[in-house]
Amino acid sequence: MVEVKYLLEEMNVSEIKEIIKKCDIVLIPIGTVEQHGDHLPIFTDNYIAVEVSKMAAEKISKEFPVVVAPLVPFGKSTESKNWVGTISLEPITFIYLVKDICASLAKMGFKKLVFVNAHGGHVQLLGALTSDIARETNTFVAVFDWWQTDIQDDLKTGVRESGEAGIFHACEAETSQMMVLRPDLVNKERIAESYPCKFTESSGYKHLLIEKPHHLFSFSWNFEEMSQTGAVGDPTKASRDKGELIFEILSDALCSVLREIKEKVISSASA
Numbered sequence: 001m002v003e004v005k006y007l008l009e010e011m012n013v014s015e016i017k018e019i020i021k022k023c024d025i026v027l028i029p030i031g032t033v034e035q036h037g038d039h040l041p042i043f044t045d046n047y048i049a050v051e052v053s054k055m056a057a058e059k060i061s062k063e064f065p066v067v068v069a070p071l072v073p074f075g076k077s078t079e080s081k082n083w084v085g086t087i088s089l090e091p092i093t094f095i096y097l098v099k100d101i102c103a104s105l106a107k108m109g110f111k112k113l114v115f116v117n118a119h120g121g122h123v124q125l126l127g128a129l130t131s132d133i134a135r136e137t138n139t140f141v142a143v144f145d146w147w148q149t150d151i152q153d154d155l156k157t158g159v160r161e162s163g164e165a166g167i168f169h170a171c172e173a174e175t176s177q178m179m180v181l182r183p184d185l186v187n188k189e190r191i192a193e194s195y196p197c198k199f200t201e202s203s204g205y206k207h208l209l210i211e212k213p214h215h216l217f218s219f220s221w222n223f224e225e226m227s228q229t230g231a232v233g234d235p236t237k238a239s240r241d242k243g244e245l246i247f248e249i250l251s252d253a254l255c256s257v258l259r260e261i262k263e264k265v266i267s268s269a270s271a
């Protein structure tokens, strides 16, 4: 098999000029530096964002080339700002960071910018920025994250053993993923159930639910009120096999999105 070069950080100027002639889509992995309890490292979201981006870029390269931009490691982690291990940006800093990165990628020639987001705290903010960035940089902008309904359904049928809110933070899913990526950084002795005591149906809520693919409305919360350890979910149900399956599901889902963007979204850089 021919090895495909798709990491922007490994390319020189002439290689970038060359790849831009054939490729108008760039993936931007984005995570955050945030506490993930006592059993996972603070870089967990970043490891996951990069892996999903790389897997999808590699899979789709058989059909068309897609480039992966350098990781955006810092993000907005307001809900765990008070915990040791979290390095959080103010929303305004985050907005400028993201806009500046997009402006540079657009100037380079990429016409379709796809964030691969692995941090729940970015979903609404990043989503709200897409049209503004697109307008300012004359690009198409999309955000791919875990909260897409079909991915949730796949995870539920194919993987999940934990109960309500068992997949949320440093949970069944993220712990499984880290067992694949960096098993040396998963502290198995500290893995423990950490179901939240509020914002779930089982604790008497109907509308204020933390685990819902589509919230009826947004509300404020923080990790202190839901967790002793910083984790929310059930990492005791994690396994390496599940982690591998989750990465397959996520990268396939991202490939499917990329096909649609390639085919249906017209850009001036498209052939």
Ligand SMILES: [Zn+2]
Residues within 6 Å of the ligand: 036, 044, 045, 118, 119, 169, 170, 174
């Ligand atoms: Zn995480």
